[in-house]
Amino acid sequence: MAHKIPTRLYLAEDEIPRYWYNIRADMREKPDPILHPGTLRPASFQDLTQVFCKESAAQELDGETRLVEIPQGLQDFYRAYRPSPLVRAYFLEKALDTPAEIYYKHEGTNTSGSHKLNSAAAQAFYAKEEGLSALATETGAGQWGSALAMACAFFGLGLTVYMVKISAEQKPYRKALMETYGAELIPSPSDTTEAGRRILSQDPHTSGSLGCAISEAIEKAVSTKSCRYVLGSVLNHVLLHQSIIGQEVKAAFDKYCIKPDIIIGCAGGGSNLGGLIAPFMGEKLHGASRTRFIAVEPASCPSFTRGRYAYDFGDTAKTTPLIKMYTLGSGFIPSANHAGGLRYHGMNPTLSKLYHDGLLEARAETQRDVFDAAAAFAKTEGILPAPESAHAIKAAVDEALACKKAGEKKTILFGLTGTGYFDMTAYMSYNAKTMTDYIPTNADLEKGFASIPPQPEP
Amino acid sequence: MAHKIPTRLYLAEDEIPRYWYNIRADMREKPDPILHPGTLRPASFQDLTQVFCKESAAQELDGETRLVEIPQGLQDFYRAYRPSPLVRAYFLEKALDTPAEIYYKHEGTNTSGSHKLNSAAAQAFYAKEEGLSALATETGAGQWGSALAMACAFFGLGLTVYMVKISAEQKPYRKALMETYGAELIPSPSDTTEAGRRILSQDPHTSGSLGCAISEAIEKAVSTKSCRYVLGSVLNHVLLHQSIIGQEVKAAFDKYCIKPDIIIGCAGGGSNLGGLIAPFMGEKLHGASRTRFIAVEPASCPSFTRGRYAYDFGDTAKTTPLIKMYTLGSGFIPSANHAGGLRYHGMNPTLSKLYHDGLLEARAETQRDVFDAAAAFAKTEGILPAPESAHAIKAAVDEALACKKAGEKKTILFGLTGTGYFDMTAYMSYNAKTMTDYIPTNADLEKGFASIPPQPEP
Numbered sequence: 001m002a003h004k005i006p007t008r009l010y011l012a013e014d015e016i017p018r019y020w021y022n023i024r025a026d027m028r029e030k031p032d033p034i035l036h037p038g039t040l041r042p043a044s045f046q047d048l049t050q051v052f053c054k055e056s057a058a059q060e061l062d063g064e065t066r067l068v069e070i071p072q073g074l075q076d077f078y079r080a081y082r083p084s085p086l087v088r089a090y091f092l093e094k095a096l097d098t099p100a101e102i103y104y105k106h107e108g109t110n111t112s113g114s115h116k117l118n119s120a121a122a123q124a125f126y127a128k129e130e131g132l133s134a135l136a137t138e139t140g141a142g143q144w145g146s147a148l149a150m151a152c153a154f155f156g157l158g159l160t161v162y163m164v165k166i167s168a169e170q171k172p173y174r175k176a177l178m179e180t181y182g183a184e185l186i187p188s189p190s191d192t193t194e195a196g197r198r199i200l201s202q203d204p205h206t207s208g209s210l211g212c213a214i215s216e217a218i219e220k221a222v223s224t225k226s227c228r229y230v231l232g233s234v235l236n237h238v239l240l241h242q243s244i245i246g247q248e249v250k251a252a253f254d255k256y257c258i259k260p261d262i263i264i265g266c267a268g269g270g271s272n273l274g275g276l277i278a279p280f281m282g283e284k285l286h287g288a289s290r291t292r293f294i295a296v297e298p299a300s301c302p303s304f305t306r307g308r309y310a311y312d313f314g315d316t317a318k319t320t321p322l323i324k325m326y327t328l329g330s331g332f333i334p335s336a337n338h339a340g341g342l343r344y345h346g347m348n349p350t351l352s353k354l355y356h357d358g359l360l361e362a363r364a365e366t367q368r369d370v371f372d373a374a375a376a377f378a379k380t381e382g383i384l385p386a387p388e389s390a391h392a393i394k395a396a397v398d399e400a401l402a403c404k405k406a407g408e409k410k411t412i413l414f415g416l417t418g419t420g421y422f423d424m425t426a427y428m429s430y431n432a433k434t435m436t437d438y439i440p441t442n443a444d445l446e447k448g449f450a451s452i453p454p455q456p457e458p
Numbered sequence: 459m460a461h462k463i464p465t466r467l468y469l470a471e472d473e474i475p476r477y478w479y480n481i482r483a484d485m486r487e488k489p490d491p492i493l494h495p496g497t498l499r500p501a502s503f504q505d506l507t508q509v510f511c512k513e514s515a516a517q518e519l520d521g522e523t524r525l526v527e528i529p530q531g532l533q534d535f536y537r538a539y540r541p542s543p544l545v546r547a548y549f550l551e552k553a554l555d556t557p558a559e560i561y562y563k564h565e566g567t568n569t570s571g572s573h574k575l576n577s578a579a580a581q582a583f584y585a586k587e588e589g590l591s592a593l594a595t596e597t598g599a600g601q602w603g604s605a606l607a608m609a610c611a612f613f614g615l616g617l618t619v620y621m622v623k624i625s626a627e628q629k630p631y632r633k634a635l636m637e638t639y640g641a642e643l644i645p646s647p648s649d650t651t652e653a654g655r656r657i658l659s660q661d662p663h664t665s666g667s668l669g670c671a672i673s674e675a676i677e678k679a680v681s682t683k684s685c686r687y688v689l690g691s692v693l694n695h696v697l698l699h700q701s702i703i704g705q706e707v708k709a710a711f712d713k714y715c716i717k718p719d720i721i722i723g724c725a726g727g728g729s730n731l732g733g734l735i736a737p738f739m740g741e742k743l744h745g746a747s748r749t750r751f752i753a754v755e756p757a758s759c760p761s762f763t764r765g766r767y768a769y770d771f772g773d774t775a776k777t778t779p780l781i782k783m784y785t786l787g788s789g790f791i792p793s794a795n796h797a798g799g800l801r802y803h804g805m806n807p808t809l810s811k812l813y814h815d816g817l818l819e820a821r822a823e824t825q826r827d828v829f830d831a832a833a834a835f836a837k838t839e840g841i842l843p844a845p846e847s848a849h850a851i852k853a854a855v856d857e858a859l860a861c862k863k864a865g866e867k868k869t870i871l872f873g874l875t876g877t878g879y880f881d882m883t884a885y886m887s888y889n890a891k892t893m894t895d896y897i898p899t900n901a902d903l904e905k906g907f908a909s910i911p912p913q914p915e916p
Contacts, residue, residue, distance in 0.1 A: 006471035007537040013464035079465040080549065080840050091538065091612075109567045111842045111877065153837040154549075173882035177842065179889050180833055375638055379611040382538050384569045384635065419569065421879040424631035427638050 009086040009103075009252040016083055017247035018070055020240050022059075023278045024350055025066035026285045031236075031353040032324035034060075035311065040456045043321045051218055051229045055126035059237035068240060074125045077154060081110040081117070083248045087381070093400070095380045100403035102396060103260075104416045105249050105276065106383065111177075114341075114386065114418030115272050116147035116232050119241035123230045124151035134158035136221040137230050138188065138213030140167055141341050142174035143386075143418060144232035149181035158227075162188040162216045165208035174422050188213040195219050195317065210344075211316025211330065218319065233269025234314060234323070234348050242275025249413065250279040260291055262399055264414040266391040267295040267304065267362070268341045270348030276415040277360075284359065294399075295351070295362040296391040298370070299439045301334040303327060303347045304355055304362035306445060312346055312452050322453070325352040331451025335438035341388040341417075345448065363395060366437040370394050371430040374420070386418035387426050467544040467561075467710040474541055475705035476528055478698050480517075481736045482808055483524035484743045489694075489811040490782035492518075493769065498914045501779045509676055509687045513584035517695035526698060532583045535612060539568040539575070541706045545839075551858070553838045558861035560854060561718075562874045563707050563734065564841065569635075572799075572844065572876030573730050574605035574690050577699035581688045582609035592616035594679040595688050596646065596671030598625055599799050600632035601844075601876060602690035607639035616685075620646040620674045623666035632880050646671040653677050653775065668802075669774025669788065676777065691727030692772060692781070692806050700733025707871065708737040718749055720857055722872040724849040725753040725762065725820070726799045728806030734873040735818075742817065752857075753813070753820040754849040756828070757897045759792040761785060761805045762813055762820035764903060770804055770910050780911070783810040789909025793896035799846040799875075803906065821853060824895040828852050829888040832878070844876035845884050 024030055033042035048057035059068070070078070089102040107115035127135055135157055139145030145161040152159040161183050168175050168187040175185050188208045189196035195215040199206060206212075221229035232238060253260065263280055265273030273295050283289040295304055303326045312327040314320035327346040328334075334343045347355075354360045367387075374390035376397070377383065385393060396414040403410050420427060429435045440448075482488055491500035506515035517526070528536070547560040565573035585593055593615055597603030603619040610617040619641050626633050626645040633643050646666045647654035653673040657664060664670075679687035690696060711718065721738055723731030731753050741747040753762055761784045770785040772778035785804040786792075792801045805813075812818045825845075832848035834855070835841065843851060854872040861868050878885060887893045898906075 007534075008471070010468050010470065012468065013466070076465075076548075077840075080545070087538070090534075111836065111840055113879075150836075150840055154840060172886070173879075176882045176886040176889060180836060180842065180885050182837065378569070378608075378638060379640065382535075382569055382608055382612060384638065421571075421631075424634045428630070428634040431634060431637050 005088050005256055007088055007090060009088065009256060011083045011248065011252055013079065015251055015255065017244065017251055018075060019067040019247065020070060021243045021247055021278045021282060022062065022065055022068060022240050023281055024063040024236065026282045027353070029353070029357065030063050031349040034349070035322040035456060037313070037320070037322055051222060053123060053127050053132065053228045053230070054130055056123055056230070056237045059240055060235055070244070071125060074122055077121050077125070078244065082244065084109060086249055086252050089381055091380045092377065096397065096400050096404065098400040098404040099407065099409040100400040101409065101411045102400055103413045105245055105413070106416045107245060107272070108386065108416060108419035112143060112147035112150050113421060114143040114147065115242060115245060115275065116144045117150060118244050118275070119232060119238045119271065120144070120147035120151040122241040124148065124155045124157055127157055127228060128155040132157065132226050132228055134160070134224065134227040135230050136160045136217045136224070136227055137232070138162045138210060138217040140164050140210045140343070142167060142171055142422060143341055145178050145183070146174060147232070148230065149178040149183035152183065153181040159183040160220055161185050162190070162213040164188055164210055164213050170425070171422060188216050190216060192216070193219040209316060214315040215317040215319055233271040233344070234346065236348070236350055238271045239274035239348055239350060242271045243278040245272070245275040245415065246278040246280060249276070258411060259289070260413045261410040262292045262294065262412045264294045264296060264392045264395045264399070264412065266342060266388050266415065266417060267297045267347065268388065269344045269346070270351040272415050272417045274348055274351050281354065281359065293360045294395055295355070295360060296395045297362065297364050298342050298391065299364040299366045299437065301328065301343050302364040303345060305364045308449060308452065309352060309356050310452050311455055314346065323349050325349045326355060327452060328445060329448035329451040332448025342391065365391055365394050366439070368435055368437055371435060373397050375430065383416065384420045385416060386420045387423050389415070389417045392416070463546050463714055465546050465548060467546065467714060469541045469706065469710055471537065473709055473713065475702065475709050476533060477525040477705065478528060479701045479705055479736045479740060480520065480523055480526060480698050481739055482521040482694065484740045485811070487811070487815065488521050489807040492807070493780040493914060495771070495778070495780055509680060511581060511585050511590065511686045511688070512588055514581060514688070514695045517698055518693055528702070529583060532580055535579050535583070536702065540702065542567060544707055544710050547839055549838045550835065554855065554858050554862065556858040556862040557865065557867040558858040559867065559869045560858055561871045563703055563871070564874045565703060565730070566844065566874060566877035570601060570605035570608050571879060572601040572605065573700060573703060573733065574602045575608060576702050576733070577690060577696045577729065578602070578605035578609040580699040582606065582613045582615055585615055585686060586613040590615065590684050590686055592618070592682065592685040593688050594618045594675045594682070594685055595690070596620045596668060596675040598622050598668045598801070600625060600629055600880060601799055603636050603641070604632060606688065606690070607636040607641035610641065611639040617641040618644060618678055620644050620648070620671040622646055622668055622671050628883070629880060646674050648674060650674070651677040667774060672773040673775040673777055691729040692802070692804060694806070694808055696729045697732035697806055697808060700729045701736040703730070703733040703873065704736040704738060707734070716869060717747070718871045719868040720750045720752065720870045722752045722754060722850045722853045722857070722870065724800060724846045724873065724875060725755045725805065726846065727802045727804070728809045730873050730875045732806055732809050739812065739817065751818045752853055753809070753818060754853045755820065755822050756800050756849065757822040757824045757895065759786065759801050760822040761803060763822045766907060766910065767810060767814050768910050769913055772804060781807050783807045784813060785910060786903065787906035787909040790906025800849065823849055823852050824897070826893055826895055829893060831855050833888070841874065842878045843874060844878045845881050847873070847875045850874070
């Protein structure tokens with residue numbers, strides 16, 4: 001068959017976007033500012049640079065600059081693995097017998113296995129430029145830690161990763177991957193920080209939590225010379241870096257005159273979703289498109305669909321600035337869910353604002369439905385998706401089937417954030433039909449909401 | 459920096475090669491024919507189709523057809539993951555401070571993680587065309603089994619994989635991957651075949667061997683209706699399918715006017731090496747190039763560098779046809795080596811002939827040297843290589859450093875056959891500095907040579 005649109009839509013090297021797109025610049029109503037947790041005043045550049053690199057802090061606070069040039073040294077790094085494949089899902093369309101045209105942007109072809117590398121590389125690049133010698137971070141499922149380990153190895157920075165203890169034990173291969181790239185891995189809680197020692201003294205047998213690992217990483221960063229803390233999601237500067245995903249899709253779609261009707265992304269902290277939709281949401285903000293945007297989250301951790309729009313802490317230890325976002329409360333503990341990357345209580349503030357303003361839809365899916373979609377996708381398109389990505393696949397399949405029912409030829413784009421190589425225990429549980437779902441009750445949610453702090457005066 | 463040659467050399471969809479290249483057609487002296495083990499006469503089409511698919515058997519025996527058109531249905535499948543990235547290793551060149559220009563062809567971006575998918579898809583396609591309903595095979599390290607599981611899921615064929623028992627136990631994730639694609643996994647030896655039962659009765663606690671798994675898979679295939687056996691390396695039809703690797707490199711190099719001086723591939727059964735070098739070796743056979751070709755094998759299993767050129771069996775159970783090849787003897791047992799894909803006693807007969815005729819060089823490398831190269835490559839180019847692929851990296855680095863010493867600007871190409879995601883235990887052993895090497899003594903080799911059968915009269 002000779003397709004008018006090739007299976008993989010390439011960009012030549014000179015067609016690769018050189019700019020990130022800052023969606024906040026085109027929002028009439030900006031997201032509410034992040035607040036210093038002590039003063040409840042908008043956090044300043046000085047506040048943020050206590051913890052973050054200077055450029056990250058500046059980008060976090062910059063709601064005005066529309067296009068940010070990607071530094072040349074970073075463009076060179078991007079070219080080793082970008083542009084990521086943009087694929088027309090001809091096989092999936094055929095299997096679904098749908099008139100819809102389906103595309104996916106595959107961010108999993110780099111060794112870290114996900115889109116996280118886009119921001120990891122940017123933050124490592126800026127840290128090096130600033131003259132820092134090391135970074136500290138936390139990792140849960142391990143995708144972010146792996147990405148940052150690769151980036152730090154490349155730019156010649158030291159890296160300490162606090163990995164949630166239970167993850168470090170359950171995912172020794174993830175740990176080994178980061179160590180191969182030269183990172184120091186510390187199961188959290190550890191005795192290397194005050195925060196860790198405090199928690200260990202309360203519960204010596206704790207399996208750890210992301211909140212605790214964040215606290216340890218921040219403590220390590222601020223107490224170490226020439227070291228800063230870096231975060232892989234939630235914040236606006238991370239979304240800015242991830243906009244390379246959407247920028248590449250936009251360039252390729254423009255080249256082939258394709259206009260997406262529906263764009264779908266899985267949503268944990270929002271970094272992939274925000275990056276994927278950015279330039280298309282920009283068009284919508286200008287009234288130049290009617291594209292629908294759909295965030296897909298796990299039913300076990302439904303921050304958009306069942307959360308509250310409020311100022312909340314980013315970590316369970318309540319040490320971060322306050323962020324206005326859809327949140328289940330920093331005290332919400334999601335049930336075990338294999339899509340580790342989506343187990344976060346809150347959501348990026350820009351996406352939260354867009355959702356609040358009705359520009360973005362959201363839905364929640366159960367794990368078993370999501371893995372059904374994942375296995376079907378693997379068999380037709382050949383790619384084993386990460387459980388996170390499979391949330392977007394589920395919604396894309398549903399939309400394509402709706403097109404079939406309605407006889408409509410819509411163009412659907414979804415983000416395939418990564419591969420499932422390090423999630424095989426989840427697939428084993430799915431194959432053995434022992435996979436379970438736990439959907440929080442309203443009482444569970446109320447317990448989480450109780451941890452949301454009193455809201456500042458408007 | 460603006461490079462004349464981009465970091466990744468793309469082919470547009472209409473530039474993708476549509477033909478495999480059969481190197482035997484351009485060899486003045488052909489490889490010796492494979493022999494029926496009973497009659498010692500050249501194996502016939504009828505002999506081979508007892509076990510193999512018809513098209514595979516025909517291709518195995520065809521030393522004349524130069525270009526074989528890739529069937530359209532298979533081209534469609536190839537386009538989901540091909541062309542594979544051809545990368546200019548700018549970062550590695552810079553790290554080595556070499557005047558050499560280094561390129562690698564990265565076959566690891568598909569879910570099965572290696573080049574094996576190229577032939578798995580071809581063989582599954584032909585099986586489907588022939589009207590078969592199922593295939594049977596064996597797998598050791600798991601790359602071949604994973605590739606065939608993907609291909610069978612796509613083309614709608616059943617698949618039984620006999621996986622060496624120790625591998626199935628040590629690599630549960632590989633097993634889970636194949637099962638996700640719908641394959642039936644049977645740890646070998648098993649009680650599902652005569653061959654398996656015989657071995658179990660002799661040694662109930664055996665950890666299995668590739669030779670035994672091959673015997674079980676062949677028995678399963680010939681005793682099951684509408685089922686055939688498929689092999690992932692060693693044979694000439696597998697090399698034909700793998701020539702897509704070299705054909706793509708050739709098309710891209712021609713587009714950019716690049717002439718390789720040295721082409722390097724790791725060598726187990728020879729499928730990647732043979733596929734990578736094919737069209738370039740063709741030019742050399744015509745006297746149109748002076749390219750050097752280097753096979754890199756593990757010092758623990760040195761079939762080229764220390765083996766004998768003789769007729770030998772392909773399996774330890776001595777049931778296959780006799781193949782004229784460089785061999786350590788089917789009774790040779792290589793020491794534990796993490797590059798599982800290179801632990802084979804023999805070598806493809808076409809490559810064996812080319813080596814025998816002085817057209818191909820070979821060298822053997824120790825595992826620790828290979829992993830040093832692998833870790834350095836991961837840190838500079840960002841890709842975690844499979845241990846097999848890292849043998850080629852080691853040789854490429856050595857050649858690039860030789861260029862530096864000599865002040866020569868040579869163009870080096872090597873095959874990056876796959877990723878190391880499922881080889882993290884090997885990296886863990888490397889990181890912990892507990893990795894060992896065992897180089898067989900001459901006495902070890904003599905024991906293996908003793909298993910080579912009496913040679914047929916010329």
